[in-house]
Amino acid sequence: MKDFTSKLWEKARKTASRIILAFDPIGEYRKLEKATDLLHSLSDEVAGVKLGLPSLLIYGPKGLEKLLQEVEGPFICDLKMADIGYINRMVAEEVFDLGFEALIAHAFVGIKEGLEEVVGLARERGKGVLAVCAMSHRGAEEYLNKHYLELMEASRLAGVDGFILPATFPELLGEARKRYPGILILSPGVGAQGSPFGSALKAGADFEIVGRSIVLSSSPRERAEEIREEMKVWIKERWPKP
Helix, strand or coil: CCCHHHHHHHHHHHHCCCEEEEECCCHHHHCHHHHHHHHHHHCCCCCEEEEEHHHHHHHHHHHHHHHHHHCCCCEEEEEEECCCHHHHHHHHHHHHHHCCCEEEEEHHHCHHHHHHHHHHHHHHHCCEEEEECCCCCHHHHCCHHHHHHHHHHHHHHHCCCEEECCCCCHHHHHHHHHHCCCCEEEECCEHHHCECCCHHHHHCCCEEEECHHHHCCCCHHHHHHHHHHHHHHHHHHHCCCC
């Protein structure tokens, strides 16, 4: 059974893409059929898809399960889980049952009775866990991002598959890549939040998380293809054989 990281790199090679699509049901995409059509159209332009709480609330578990069955993944569930391990594991079980290949959890809950529960479950089921070690908005500088080094090390010790680190703070990405050369790094903050496409790849990330720039475009597929082309220079320079 392939693990999440293997599936993600396999799709990245297949699509020649380092885009993780952050999809939220905006406007016409509140209709499940429209969302399914959009994700189908983008399947060969993106390496994976991230869905969060808005999708779960609007489509419901059954609708979301149907979507995941009809569209090629891998799919990442972004609930930014931040509870005690017992609750995290309970939620993770439901998330994986819906068909998600990975989930995102906050690292600040710590390892013992925190990350260890959900990482343990993921290992049992061949799924993935990505830990938020810093965030892309300015308020993150007030508290969270000041501790990103500690959060990365705790995440590594817990056995996560990778980190979520922001493109808006490229120095964090560079430090993470230097300290953990082999770990998976996914980076939000490009496009709508101001960082240029490809900037996170240049700084050290493996994938860039792109949402509104594609979903709100008048031609999402064409925009995704344009962004993918903008990223290619960094793919060739840093990862000739992903």
